[in-house]
Amino acid sequence: MPRLIAVCSVHALRPDAGAVGVTAIDKRPIDGPVRIGPYGVYADVQASRKHHGGLDKAVYAYAQEDAEYWEGELGRPLDPGFFGENLRTTGMDVNAARIGERWRVGETVVLEVTMPRTPCQTFARWVGGADERGWVKRFADAQRLGPYLRVVKSGPVRAGDPIDVLAAEPGAPTIIDVFRGP
Template sequence: MKPVVDAICVGTAKPFRDGEQSAFAKEPVAGPVAIGAEGLVGDTQADRKHHGGPHMAVHLYPRAHHVYWEHELGGHDVLALPGAFGTNLSVDGICERDVYLGDRFQLGEAVLEISQPRLPCWKIEHRFDRKGMVAKIIATGRSGWYFRVIQQGVAESGQRLERVETGRTPWTIEQVFLSIVNPKSGASKDDLLAMADCDLLSPSWRDGAAKKASAL
């Protein structure tokens, strides 16, 4: 069964911590949303050095992980929000071990291609006011992922996220994330070098794979 996008979320830059701007908190939008080369119309990134751009155009954090965090955090009001983790596409029934780097999906008129995992940062812990969340993401591989936009178009909530191409790489997003980020992953040098040489993986993650491989 093809997963359904239950909400499409966007955010605008607002004061987040000590006056620093962030668009991490995203809210659902009603009706059709245009998806351009760098993401959803109406969605912004305050820190363009670390966020946004064609390789991080659309973010998906699996809705199923909200259940995990409900248990880990002992409940939290923010978990009721579809954009709790800064996600653009709220989708249940799909997670990191189900999708591969380079997989392509149709959503409405748009075609999206998985480009990289999402690297967790302090903003997650600040949003939830909980320490240790980043470490748990690195340990468990509950990273979420980004898409690049292959075909621009209009989409809206309630539509199915339909995989239209797969098998372009041998690595799930969970494998990519854990191999490069988790220091205990036991990733082989050959795998890391192959990831570093894979043009379907975004440049910053290719660099990360190369650096980890060189340290082995």
């Protein structure tokens, strides 16, 4: 059964060389239940809603299985929140999620898959800057992107909650299909 390993929120805003000047990519697990509302995890920050937030990118999910792949590649532990994700999942292939697919998380929250994450230079700087040259391409080529989700129904979630994949439109593209383009 797919489930949440962690629910993550911003730990601290960090200075960043990008256009906004700060990044909220530094996310850490939250203890206990936390509310998810229309703009995502309560108390989270989206420094750039143009690229990483707003209603259609309210929540970002990343799989433990994909994090373990990158732990092997990078040779270091990558705790929940490292990828800037709000939800660290296990037991499901989040990259096979279909656009429009809905997930019930816990008892009440319903999320809808909207699009894949597109890796950016802020993410590359966070991962390791000059030590990880070509990170954006490397991350994209591995096709372990994780989806953005919109909030259909608000409510509380917590680590350990089950994730039920609800109906998806038959034939809808996966997030990887959308990322690859026509």
